[in-house]
Amino acid sequence: xxxxxxxxxxxxxxxxxxxxxxxxxxxxxxxxxxxxxxxxxxxxxxxxxxxxxxxxxxxxxxxxxxxxxxxxxxxxxxxxxxxxxxxxxx
Numbered sequence: 807x808x809x810x811x812x813x814x815x816x817x818x819x820x821x822x823x824x825x826x827x828x829x830x831x832x833x834x835x836x837x838x839x840x841x842x843x844x845x846x847x848x849x850x851x852x853x854x855x856x857x858x859x860x861x862x863x864x865x866x867x868x869x870x871x872x873x874x875x876x877x878x879x880x881x882x883x884x885x886x887x888x889x890x891x892x893x894x895x896x
Contacts (some may be wrong), residue, residue: 812850818858819890820841820843821841821842822839822840822841823839823840823841823842823843824837824838824839824844825837825838825840825856826838827856827857827858827876828855828856828857829857829858829860829861829863830863830866834861836858836861838856838857838858838875839875840856840873840875840876840886841877844873844879846861850880851880853880853881853882854870854878854879854881855867855878855879855880855881856876856877856878857876857877857879858875858876858877859872859875859876859877861877862877862879863879866881866882866883867879867880867881867882868880868882
């Protein structure tokens with residue numbers, strides 16, 4: 807079997823893996839468990855990020871959804887515009 811370019815075997819897009827919490831805390835190295843497919847679905851919108859519960863910044867972010875073990879937040883206003891401008895997926 808051949809690994810995909812993302813370092814996963816075919817069919818592993820639905821297997822949970824660890825992603826670093828994408829909160830604004832500079833010292834946060836905590837991990838969030840979700841599938842690569844779920845992560846890519848969230849990050850397909852440049853203003854949206856995966857964070858651990860309690861790591862959201864209410865002044866800058868809106869909670870879009872609450873999932874088992876993590877939140878999806880969306881950056882608002884200037885913070886959101888900055889994220890859109892620097893998104894490598896765009």
